[in-house]
Amino acid sequence: MELVFLGILLLMMVIALSSGFPVAFSLPGAAILSIGLAALFGYLFTGDSSSFFVEGGAIQWLNAGVTNFRSLYWDVERDTLIAVPLFIFMGIMLQRSKIAEDLLVAMAQMFGPVPGGLGISVVLVGALLAATTGIVGATVIAMGLISLPAMLKNNYSKPLATGTICASGTLGQIIPPSIVLIILADQLTSASDQASTIRKAAYKAATGEFSMPSILDVTSTSAGEMFMGALVPGLALVGLYILYILFIAIVKPGSAPPVRYEGKYDGKFVTSIFMALTPPLTLILLVLGSIIMGVATVNQAGSVGAVGAIIMGGYRLYEGKKNTYYPAILAIASTIVIGIILTFFDLNVKSIKEGDAIGIFMASVSVIVLLIAVIWSTWRIYKIEDTLNGVMVETAKTTSMVFIILIGAAMLTSAFRGFGGEELVKEFLTGIKGGFWAQFIVVMAVMFVLGFFIDFLEIAVVVVPIVAPILLADPGANVTAVWLGVMVGLNLQTSFLTPPFGFALFYLRGVAPAIVKTLHIYRGTIPFIGLQVIALVIVALSPIMVNYLPQRIALSSETAPPPINPRMQFCLEEYLFDYYDNQGEQLRDHINTLGGIDINALPVKWQKELKKSLEQALNTFDLVEKVRTAEANLTEYSHEYRPHHEYVRGLQTKIRIIRKKITEFKMNWTRFSRSDAPDTEYLNRIKAKIQKEETSIESLEKQIPETWSAIRKRYVELEKDEIKARRNYRNNVDQAYEKIVELQKIISGADELASLEQQLTALETIIASEPALVAMDQIKESERALGKVAGTSTIKSKLSKARRILKKKKPKPEKAVQYLKEGLKLYAAEVDWRQQATAKIAPALLAYENAIKNSIGIRQQRRLLPDQVKSVARCQSIHRDFSLQF
Structure with missing residues (x-):
């Protein structure tokens, strides 16, 4: 009977969505109604409201949905969702302030004379806007209004022109920062936890062992890793688009003819291009660069992007007037000054050291100047054409839509699991012959087909939580969550292009002139859908394209795991064994030199x-x-x-x-x-x-x-x-x-140890002449001083015995002095051999240690060398088959 109510759940959702009922209410509504019906029929026919659930009852699964809803806001480990409104704000602000329009015009002027150059410029602008906005609707509409008339005027093929604009506008779904990637990272985090539980259960069932080695566990992901993982595939997709347009321009010159620039290539042209390209590229560098370099989290980078968009909007909307660039100049200058101050001062106000107060004061002044620049720019965009209000309203609408759909999906997923849907999907996928790749192809095909009818967001929050744990848990493929997320992201991108309900098609249809038919748009997108499928195949066969950059950044960051980390041992040893083959004789020479x-x-x-x-x-x-x-x-x-x-x-x-x-x-x-x-x-x-x-x-x-x-x-x-x-x-x-x-x-502590001679020899007089408590304090002070020097435990032991003798009810100073003398004898011998070793052995020992520390001794180092990082990152980017260990 559970399957009956599972069918009712899916049927209600499909009917609600197809009838145009809002997604935000279709998902939770279907879940609540189906759970309520199951509980009602269970009570009527069996006397138990929980009869038609796999386990538990209606209250339990409704509570599970509420818990999932709460986790979106109160789980500190899922705070990356805070970045969603920040990036949405940044994108809408850049679109409303006409920065996107400037980019399109500049790129068209630069690449127009090249065959297919106008189409290539549209692709490049789509990539740049994707890296600064990530808002598909805004990008497609902007390029449709500006580029489409120019392309049609210059005799571009209507399908090629419309297909290029639609495809380029969807790049924001895969090129970071992308809302899709943030949502997928959030969904895959919990999916990785479930997959880890599944894999541990499978390991226990297969081997009888209760604990699974950490190297076999599922690797999770974050929004930052998703951004880094999607960067190379996104650029590869841009490259495929450009190659296709060039191919069409060469094979069919009439479809994409070159467009001459009517103006002069003079200083004014260079200045206009520079002013159009530099600010967006700088913003991309600040946002993505801060994430990749580990300087900022995704949330912090989103804040930087939002503030940068305000600064850029402030001068762009005020263009041609007095003091146009003053706020931007103040912002840039204060930011540079803060960067310089950070290189010379420690600005941690919790632990101010001598001399840092000046740096903190200077930084405070710079921050105030930066705030003035931001407030000044904000005031401008507030007053000019009511831009700020419009941007805030659009941001609130889009963000609300995203979060309400997330909440609804959490309720729907809860009901789906309550009726055994998750187990049904698991049985279906695991029953497919061909292993992981057969399952993966089926899942991707289903997502591709769903993209014809529903939006990417519903697919990401409904389908991914159900299928991702099953795919990630497979030890044979052993794919990373970031690779799976990027593959899903590339696939979901097609949901904007696939007829009949691709949103990019509707956006362009709404602004295209009457001469462009809907059939032209549909025909134009088909080749680009094919290119996306090719990109999917390339990334599927080359996981290193996705995994390498996140791995390399993680291994070279300040918070990188040490080389002794168990998860990197196999790859580290692969590097070291090759190193021993090439440098083994030199290492032996160093060993023999020290031995001689x-x-x-x-x-x-x-x-x-x-x-x-x-x-x-x-x-x-x-x-x-x-x-x-x-x-x-x-x-x-x-x-x-x-x-x-x-x-x-x-x-x-x-x-x-x-x-x-x-x-x-x-x-x-x-x-x-x-x-x-x-x-x-x-x-x-x-x-x-x-x-x-x-x-x-x-x-x-x-x-x-x-x-x-x-x-x-x-x-x-x-x-x-x-x-x-x-x-x-x-x-x-x-x-x-x-x-x-x-x-x-x-050996290196010889001088420090020798400097304690006077303090230690004075103890004999103190023990003999001073009260026991005073002598004990002096001995304890000497013990602390010895504790700072390596290899002095035997000397400290003698001093401790002397102190304990004095601690007794009847102190015996003579016996304490005896222990002290034994300790001083050990001390003298220790100082003597250390000083001799400093002169005779220390240089050779240091040379030997330097020779082996990054090979034989690498596991004891704090971090890997750059060459080792590259090798280990490359090795860990490959998916390894662990199925035989289960």
């Missing part, structure tokens, strides 16, 4: 530790070969093992699904058997179904080969061998480097 020096100045203990460390360093190369051998053995056996694994795991998955069905049948049997007048015939049918499913399980279990246990055991053994070999290598290099660093630290 006279180390008699060291205590016997440290002589042994140093020799052991050098032996471990030399042993690194043998351990690397053992890792490679173990890896090769596992890889070789994996080819034989994989077919058995896939076959048996497929049977076991079917068995788990059937057992779940049996559990549901038993629950239904229990529920209906407790009613006042149980339907015996219905209960017998349920029993028959249970017996049938149990027979199916027995049949499936018999299909598992008897040799499976032995085959699986062999694979597990080889896998453990590789894990052990890698663990031995890691422990070896860690110990080899740690002892060198520890010894270096001890």
